[in-house]
Amino acid sequence: xxxxxxxTEKCVGCQLCMFACSRRQNEAGLxxxxxGVRSIGGMERGFSVIVCRACEDxxxxxxCPTGALTPRDGGGVHVDLEKCIGxxxxxxxxxxxxxxxxxxxxxxxxxxxxxxxxxxxxxGVLGMERKKEIEHASK
Amino acid sequence: MQANDPLSNVLYIDLSKxxxxxxxxxxxxxxxxxxxxxxxxxxxxECPEDCDPYSPENPIIFAVGPLTALFxxxxxxxxxxxxxxxxNLGESHCGGRSAVAIRMAGYGxxxxxxxxxIPIYLSIYGKHVHFRDATTxxxxxxxxxxxxxxxxxxxxxxxxxxxxxKAGERxxxxxxxxxxxxxxxxxxxxxxxxxxxxxxxxxxxxxxxLPVVDMKLYRKTYNEIYNSAVKSxxxxxxxxxxxxxxxxxxxxxxxxxxxxxxxxxxxxAEEISGESLAEHYLGRRLACSNCPVGCIHIAAxxxxxxxxxxxxxxxxxxxxxxPIYALGTMLGMNSAKDYLRLMDRVxxxxxxxMSTGVVLAxxxxxxxxxxxxxxxxxxxNLEWGDVQSYIAALRxxxxxxxxFYAALARGIEHAISIYGGEDFALAFGGNEMPGYHxxxxxxxxxxxxxxxxxxxNAGYSFDQKLLAKEEKSPEDLxxxxxxxxxxxxxxxxxxxxxxxxxIYSPELVSRLLNIAGFEVSEEDLDRIGREIYxxxxxxxxxxxxxxxxxxxxxRIFETPSPxxxxxxxxxxxxxxxxxxxLAQEGVFQN
Numbered sequence: 001x002x003x004x005x006x007x008t009e010k011c012v013g014c015q016l017c018m019f020a021c022s023r024r025q026n027e028a029g030l031x032x033x034x035x036g037v038r039s040i041g042g043m044e045r046g047f048s049v050i051v052c053r054a055c056e057d058x059x060x061x062x063x064c065p066t067g068a069l070t071p072r073d074g075g076g077v078h079v080d081l082e083k084c085i086g087x088x089x090x091x092x093x094x095x096x097x098x099x100x101x102x103x104x105x106x107x108x109x110x111x112x113x114x115x116x117x118x119x120x121x122x123x124g125v126l127g128m129e130r131k132k133e134i135e136h137a138s139k
Numbered sequence: 140m141q142a143n144d145p146l147s148n149v150l151y152i153d154l155s156k157x158x159x160x161x162x163x164x165x166x167x168x169x170x171x172x173x174x175x176x177x178x179x180x181x182x183x184x185e186c187p188e189d190c191d192p193y194s195p196e197n198p199i200i201f202a203v204g205p206l207t208a209l210f211x212x213x214x215x216x217x218x219x220x221x222x223x224x225x226x227n228l229g230e231s232h233c234g235g236r237s238a239v240a241i242r243m244a245g246y247g248x249x250x251x252x253x254x255x256x257i258p259i260y261l262s263i264y265g266k267h268v269h270f271r272d273a274t275t276x277x278x279x280x281x282x283x284x285x286x287x288x289x290x291x292x293x294x295x296x297x298x299x300x301x302x303x304x305k306a307g308e309r310x311x312x313x314x315x316x317x318x319x320x321x322x323x324x325x326x327x328x329x330x331x332x333x334x335x336x337x338x339x340x341x342x343x344x345x346x347x348x349l350p351v352v353d354m355k356l357y358r359k360t361y362n363e364i365y366n367s368a369v370k371s372x373x374x375x376x377x378x379x380x381x382x383x384x385x386x387x388x389x390x391x392x393x394x395x396x397x398x399x400x401x402x403x404x405x406x407x408a409e410e411i412s413g414e415s416l417a418e419h420y421l422g423r424r425l426a427c428s429n430c431p432v433g434c435i436h437i438a439a440x441x442x443x444x445x446x447x448x449x450x451x452x453x454x455x456x457x458x459x460x461x462p463i464y465a466l467g468t469m470l471g472m473n474s475a476k477d478y479l480r481l482m483d484r485v486x487x488x489x490x491x492x493m494s495t496g497v498v499l500a501x502x503x504x505x506x507x508x509x510x511x512x513x514x515x516x517x518x519x520n521l522e523w524g525d526v527q528s529y530i531a532a533l534r535x536x537x538x539x540x541x542x543f544y545a546a547l548a549r550g551i552e553h554a555i556s557i558y559g560g561e562d563f564a565l566a567f568g569g570n571e572m573p574g575y576h577x578x579x580x581x582x583x584x585x586x587x588x589x590x591x592x593x594x595x596n597a598g599y600s601f602d603q604k605l606l607a608k609e610e611k612s613p614e615d616l617x618x619x620x621x622x623x624x625x626x627x628x629x630x631x632x633x634x635x636x637x638x639x640x641x642i643y644s645p646e647l648v649s650r651l652l653n654i655a656g657f658e659v660s661e662e663d664l665d666r667i668g669r670e671i672y673x674x675x676x677x678x679x680x681x682x683x684x685x686x687x688x689x690x691x692x693x694r695i696f697e698t699p700s701p702x703x704x705x706x707x708x709x710x711x712x713x714x715x716x717x718x719x720x721l722a723q724e725g726v727f728q729n
Contacts, residue, residue, distance in 0.1 A: 012433040014426035015239075015296075016211070016365075022348075023358050028209050029349040030243055030297065038296030042286060043320050043425055044437065044455035050296075122369055122431045 002054040002075050002113040004129040011047040011125045013037055017117035024116040034100050034111040049125060052076050052098045052111035060090035060099055060110070069110075074131070076113050084108065140169055141350040141656035146205055146247035149181070152261065152268060154336055155195065155253035159268045161246075168247055172657070173204035175230065176632035176671040177248050178219035179678065182228075185250060188681060192223035192328075193310065193335040195254035202248040203238040204633040205655045209349055209357070211364055212639040214238045214427045216299075217631055222327040223335070224312040224494070224550050225569035227682045228675060229327040230590045233301075234427035235319030237343070238634050240299040244345030251338070260302075260340035262292055265347075273339035280304045280487035281317040284340060294344030302340035303330045304489025306537050310334050311548045313494035313571075317486065321425065321435055321457040325491045326592060327570065350656065357654050364642065368431045373641030377434035382460035383413030385574075386468075392603065393701045394577035397468045398523050399500035400565055400694050403576045403701075405468040411475045416458055420475060423455065427636070434638060440479045456483045464574030465496025470503070471523030484530050488537055494550060497571035498536070499529055501551050505560045515543035515558075552690075562693040567591050568684075575599035578606050578702025579613075582695055583713045584620050587686070589675040594637055596624040606702045613713035621672075621720055628671040629664050673724045680721075685728045686714045 014037075021033040036050040054075025061069040061077050068083035069090055086106040091099040100109040118126045140146065147168040152159045167177050178200045185198035199220050206213035216237040222229030241249060244265050251261075258273040271291075276284045281304040288300050299318055306314035307330030314330030315323045324330070333339070351357040368374055376384050389395040390408035397405040409415060413436075422439025426432065437455050444450040456479045466485065467478040485492045503521040505511045513519070517535060519528050535544040546554045551566040565572040567582065568591035575581040577599045584598020585591050593599055598620055605611070605619070626645070627637070633652075635643050645661045652659045659667070691710055721727070 012424045012426040012435075013428075014430050014433055015428045016431055018296075019208070019429055023361060026354050026358075027348055028351050028354075028357060030208065030239075030346040031348040033346075036296045042282075042289065044423070046423065120365065120431075122433070 001115065001128045001130060003051060003111060003115055003118065004127050005049045005051065005053070005125065006127045007125055008049055009046060010123045011037060011049055012123060013039065013043060013047045014122070016120040016122065017049070017126060020117040020120040021111075024114060031104070032102065032109060034109045035117055036097075036100070050097050052113070053096065054113060059093040059095075063089040063093045065089065072113075074113075077110055079108060079110055081105070081107055140165065140205065141352070143350050144205070144656060145245040145347060145349070146173060146242070148246050149248045149250060150246050150263070150268070151250045151252065153253050154251060154255040154259070154338065157270045161266075164248075168205070170667075171671060172629070172632040172652075172659075172667065173247055174202050174215070174217045174632040174634040175219070175628055176667065178202040178217050178230070179671060179674045181248060181250055182219045183674065183678060185252065186221050190221060192221045192226060192229070192332065195252075195336065197221045197332055197335070199251040199329070199332055199336070200248060201237075201241060203241045203246075204635075205657060206633050206635065206651055207238045207242040208429065209351065209655060210361060210651055211368055211429050211431055212636045212642070213634050214429050215631070215634040215636055216241060217634060218316070218324045218329050220329060220332050221682070223310070223331045224328040225591070227569070227684050228589060228679050229329065229332070231324040231326050231329050232631065232634075233316070233318050233322050233324045234430075234636065235299060235322035236428045237299040237301060237318050237322070239428035240297060240343045240345065242349075243297060243347050244343050245347050249343075251336070251341075254336040255338065258337045258339050260288065260338065261342065263341070263343045264294060265345040276339045277308060278305065281489045282320065282487055285317070285320055288340055288342055292342050294342070297346055298342055298344030300340060300342050302489075303333045304487055306488045306490035307331055307334035309537050309539065309548070311490055311537060312550055313491040315489050315491045317489050321437065321486075322427070323491075326493065327590065328491075330489050351654055352656050353654060360651065360654060364647075365431055367642050368639065371642060374432050374639065377432050377638045380413035380417055381434045381436045383416060383436065383458055383463055385460040386412040386463060387414065389575070389577070392577065393699070394575055394581070394599070394602070395468055396464060396565075396572070396574055396576045398471045399469060399504045399563055400576055400698050401504070403698055405471075407473060408468070411463055411467045411472060411478055413460075416475050420479065430636070432638065438479055440476065440483070454483055456486065458482065461574055462492035462496070465493045468574075469496045469500040470529060472526065473524045477524070477526040480526055481529055481533070484533055488533070490533070490537070493573060494571040495533065495536075497565050498547050498551055498554070499532060501554065501560065501564050502532065502547060504563050505558060508560070510558055510560045511543065515541070517541060517544075561690065565692050565694060568689060573599075575602070576695065576698065576700050577602035578700045579616060579705045579709060579713070580606055580620070580702075582705070583613075583616065583710055586689055586691070586710070586714065587617065587620065587717045588624060589672065589679065594627075596620040596627065602702050606704065610704055613709050614716045617713045617716045617720070621717070625665070625668040625672045628668040632667070632671060673721070673726055676721055676726050680726055680728050683729060686718050687728065689714065
């Protein structure tokens with residue numbers, strides 16, 4: 001199962017998913033959140049939800065020089081922090097900016113598709129899916 | 140509080156020297172929690188007695204609370220300053236991303252001192268503060284300046300952009316500060332204080348971790364609040380139609396101020412009700428950070444170009460009960476569309492919607508009565524419902540091309556000192572009235588509230604829920620209002636949205652504070668709330684506020700309110716009782 005952004009247009013920008021991601025990691029605040037919500041040129045135009053979209057052949061893993069990122073069954077990646085040297089290539093390779101950065105240890109933070117944030121999205125923007133659907137209302 | 144909680148970091152910025160420093164102020168946050176409590180303490184420290192609100196000595200203080208970015212709905216920022224509008228305590232609250240951004244940048248409060256010689260804006264990224272040249276932004280509206288800053292700065296999704304429009308630059312005493320396009324420090328003129336410092340905007344962003352005492356309990360308790368917020372009937376109103384749900388019930392109750400409160404029912408209430416706006420215009424919903432309710436309602440107004448067929452523009456304009464009252468019923472607006480047109484200008488020029496509507500309503504009646512003529516209005520015929528004239532008049536209030544508009548730019552209390560017309564000048568304690576003519580609770584509440592706001596003590600609500608059923612003596616009513624205001628000091632020290640007051644009971648608040656590392660019991664909360672309330676009144680008295688001298692507009696007695704028990708003697712007795720309560724706390728008027 002993986003996390004899916006089902007309908008971005010429904011997002012109201014409450015950012016509860018970002019706080020949920022932190023709590024899932026036994027954190028409070030936003031330093032460790034692996035999901036982001038930002039307006040697209042002002043709140044009047046709505047929001048984009050930035051999170052790993054579970055690529056089946058992830059570009060971030062392809063550019064990792066130490067093999068710290070490995071493709072995960074069903075899409076997305078596993079991060080092996082011991083192998084990671086913090087070069088940041090993965091961050092540059094992700095065109096949607098879904099490789100977040102842990103400034104404390106200088107290493108990437110990437111959604112593990114646990115789905116915890118889905119429980120805190122009051123408006124049905126986020127959901128879980130088995131494989132990549134093409135019918136999402138998000139454009 | 141916990142030793143590693145960034146809350147007690149106070150960022151002091153000097154706009155003249157372009158310097159900044161951070162001081163740990165555990166003393167303040169341990170004693171007053173944060174928000175309004177921390178801010179009043181800082182205001183006492185930073186604001187010299189009798190200072191001119193437009194002078195560099197007047198500080199701007201922003202404060203957030205220990206529960207911000209920890210629990211839902213604790214996402215308001217309290218601003219404190221000396222108000223250029225009333226010449227007394229200035230306090231205003233704003234949501235959006237402001238509070239979470241300040242807390243995540245690693246601060247509990249920000250103090251902005253002195254003034255710049257050229258237009259600047261501040262960019263605060265965690266520990267870094269940048270002073271940016273805002274010369275090019277000066278003169279821009281709140282939408283445009285927000286857009287430029289948005290594109291120039293980083294921190295997307297984690298930032299607040301608080302900015303002023305032209306009203307603030309031109310020192311209109313009720314200019315607002317706009318944040319995240321649709322949220323405001325609306326009342327009492329923070330925008331003018333920004334303008335006097337040549338401060339166009341403040342951008343804040345950051346991301347940090349916060350300490351909690353017990354992670355497991357924290358997560359469990361978060362779920363508890365989340366569930367009550369999304370399921371509780373007490374939040375339903377805000378979740379559904381939003382605050383504009385109030386229009387029809389207040390109209391039916393006969394407490395909806397209409398045409399400068401010449402009436403208390405509006406024949407076109409249906410037209411500008413929350414129901415009608417939702418059906419015809421609602422285009423988007425928005426939420427403040429960490430809020431599962433999302434009460435912000437944005438209308439999409441589609442209008443043709445004036446001079447070209449088949450070309451359209453669509454403006455996104457916010458609506459809420461108070462602006463609908465002030466710019467709608469008070470001005471006798473004929474349609475939701477006309478309200479939205481005026482609101483759009485109010486938003487772009489950055490001026491308090493409530494004071495604006497009441498000022499224009501007074502001017503309309505003054506012209507009707509012949510107190511002022513076209514000489515003063517510069518040929519405008521201010522007539523109920525005439526949106527074009529109101530937009531033109533508002534432009535003049537901001538530009539101030541003559542003495543009359545310069546007087547209106549300082550509010551009603553000032554205008555009547557020149558032109559008269561005080562009997563129908565609806566300001567209380569110098570602040571224009573909110574949208575409730577429900578009875579003695581509403582009017583006494585606004586007169587005695589520390590910031591002369593309906594949200595100080597919710598008198599309008601006691602009218603509807605309590606006084607509609609039983610009579611109360613003025614003393615009993617005041618006791619109820621003061622108790623409510625004391626509890627609200629706790630909510631606003633924790634910067635909890637007042638819309639969530641039904642969820643955040645003293646018992647829950649005490650539990651949450653324990654999780655955040657504050658050992659505070661329910662009894663402590665009562666004591667702290669009282670202390671903050673007293674400190675605010677101490678500031679007010681220091682700056683010359685007198686309960687004895689407070690003006691009561693005659694109009695509120697002329698137009699019947701649903702609760703009949705409303706006359707001047709009743710109100711004067713109530714005011715005398717507030718004096719007694721304050722005297723017991725050692726606070727006296729000069």
